[in-house]
Amino acid sequence: MTEAIPAILEEIRAEMAARTDRGTPADYIPELAAIDPGQFGLSVVLADGSQHSAGDTAIPFSIQSISKVFALAIALGHHGDRLWARVGREPSGLAFNSILQLEHERGIPRNPFINAGAIVVTDAALAGHAPREYLGELLTFIRAAAGDEDVHINADVARSETETGHRNFALAHFMRAHGNLTNAPELALGAYFHQCAIEMTVDQLARAGRFLMGARPRLISADRVRRINALMLTCGHYDGSGDFAFRVGLPGKSGVGGGILVIAPGRASIAVWSPGLNEQGNSKLGTEAVEMLARRLGWSIFG
Numbered sequence: 012m013t014e015a016i017p018a019i020l021e022e023i024r025a026e027m028a029a030r031t032d033r034g035t036p037a038d039y040i041p042e043l044a045a046i047d048p049g050q051f052g053l054s055v056v057l058a059d060g061s062q063h064s065a066g067d068t069a070i071p072f073s074i075q076s077i078s079k080v081f082a083l084a085i086a087l088g089h090h091g092d093r094l095w096a097r098v099g100r101e102p103s104g105l106a107f108n109s110i111l112q113l114e115h116e117r118g119i120p121r122n123p124f125i126n127a128g129a130i131v132v133t134d135a136a137l138a139g140h141a142p143r144e145y146l147g148e149l150l151t152f153i154r155a156a157a158g159d160e161d162v163h164i165n166a167d168v169a170r171s172e173t174e175t176g177h178r179n180f181a182l183a184h185f186m187r188a189h190g191n192l193t194n195a196p197e198l199a200l201g202a203y204f205h206q207c208a209i210e211m212t213v214d215q216l217a218r219a220g221r222f223l224m225g226a227r228p229r230l231i232s233a234d235r236v237r238r239i240n241a242l243m244l245t246c247g248h249y250d251g252s253g254d255f256a257f258r259v260g261l262p263g264k265s266g267v268g269g270g271i272l273v274i275a276p277g278r279a280s281i282a283v284w285s286p287g288l289n290e291q292g293n294s295k296l297g298t299e300a301v302e303m304l305a306r307r308l309g310w311s312i313f314g
Contacts, residue, residue, distance in 0.1 A: 013057060019307050020053055020065035026303070027051045027066075027285065027296050034287025034295030037267040042171040043073060046269070048287040052213035053300055056280045058226050068213040072284050073168050075266030076107070077216070078206045079129040080223070081153050083239060084231050085145075086136040094135055097191055098128045100242060107249040107292055108178050110185065118189025122246040124264065127182045133206060134192050134199040142202035149206060156230060157219035162211055169208035176204060213270070213282045220272050220280030223262075240274055244312070251291035251298075258302045260311030265293040273301050275310045 028051065038044040052068035086094055103121040105112050113120060113127050120128035137145045146164065154162050183196035192199060211219065222230040223240060231239075243262035248255040255263055261281075263273040269286035271294055281304065285296035305311060 016055055016057075016063045016308070017065075019304065020055065020063055023053060023300050023303050024051065024065040027300055030296060030299075032295070033285065034289050036269065036286045037075075037288060037292070040168070040171055040175060040267070042165075042168045043268060043286070046072075046286045048285070051283075051285045051296060051300075053283045053304070054213045054217035054281070055304075056217045056221055058224065058278055060226070062214065062217065064214055064217075066213075067284070070284075071165075071210040071212050072270060072286070073165060073207070073266070073268035074209050074211050074216065074270050075207045075268040076124065076129065077264050077266040077268075077270055077272050078149070078153075078209050079124050079132065080239060080243065080264050080272065081149060081156070081219075082129065082132050082136055082206060083123050083242075084235065085149060085152060086132045087235055088231065089138045090135055094132070097135065098123050098131045100246075102245050102252055104250055108182070110178070110182055113182060113185060118186045118191040120186075122242060124242065124246045125249065126179055127186065130179065130183050130199055130203050131186060131191060133203045134194050137194055137199065137202060142198060142205070145202050146205055150209070152230065153209065153211075153219055155228060156222050157211070157215045158228070159215050159218065162209065162215060164205050165208045165210045168210075169205045172204040172207060173201070176200065179203070207266075211270075213284045216270060216272055216284075217280050217282035220274055220282065223274045223276075224280045225277050226280075240276060243274065248293050249291055251289070251293050255293070255298060258298070259305050260313050261301070261305055262312070263301065265297070267292050269294045269297060271297045271301060275305075276312060278310060
């Protein structure tokens with residue numbers, strides 16, 4: 012079946028090119044609002060190391076919340092299971108930047124992939140280091156995962172997020188008030204905004220996901236791979252996580268830059284990018300594309 016992948020990817024690319032309802036780019040981050048929603052790319056890296064791509068797979072884009080997967084791997088490396096005293100592992104059922112649940116649960120975010128949880132993870136990953144040191148560690152990890160040194164932070168996007176990130180500042184100050192932020196909010200958020208502003212191509216992102224499919228490079232333990240994949244399945248698409256699991260049947264993590272990283276354990280790492288988002292803040296055509304791919308290849312963790 013894998014020999015059919017190049018043709019399947021091209022068919023999906025053509026189908027996506029014909030779509031007129033492409034969603035809306037993230038308009039609350041000025042640097043992302045201006046991105047052409049007509050762009051689309053899809054790439055698959057198989058367990059044997061081969062890569063197959065279609066569409067705009069060599070254009071760098073802001074990975075945004077997909078960075079939370081890599082940050083979580085680093086924070087778990089620093090703190091192990093102690094991290095779970097500060098952040099939960101349950102789906103939220105609310106928007107990714109909601110403060111309602113955080114208030115009800117006294118400053119403990121529901122999971123590491125909503126904004127509040129990711130801010131705590133970044134705060135933990137700082138581990139007493141300056142943001143520059145943490146960001147260097149994060150970039151080193153991602154570059155090793157992708158096998159590519161050409162992965163960088165877009166300073167303009169980071170600046171744009173800092174200038175408009177008032178809700179994230181509110182989340183950080185609320186958690187600080189409950190004793191669940193060890194660094195000053197400005198320090199933790201400075202690292203967080205730059206983390207989200209990392210740029211990658213679809214081809215790079217697909218390669219960077221190999222460590223989560225059980226292939227080389229083996230950057231973290233098999234146990235942590237399993238746990239991160241579980242969280243991606245249950246929490247990786249915010250209040251659209253259940254629908255993504257139902258439609259695609261694979262762990263995935265989205266970002267408001269329009270990217271999605273999807274893992275078929277033992278089989279493939281998949282990356283897709285289409286800047287237009289749906290109501291939950293996930294790539295509209297990206298979701299539809301990986302659903303089509305999973306169906307046509309028969310890939311699902313549910314058999």
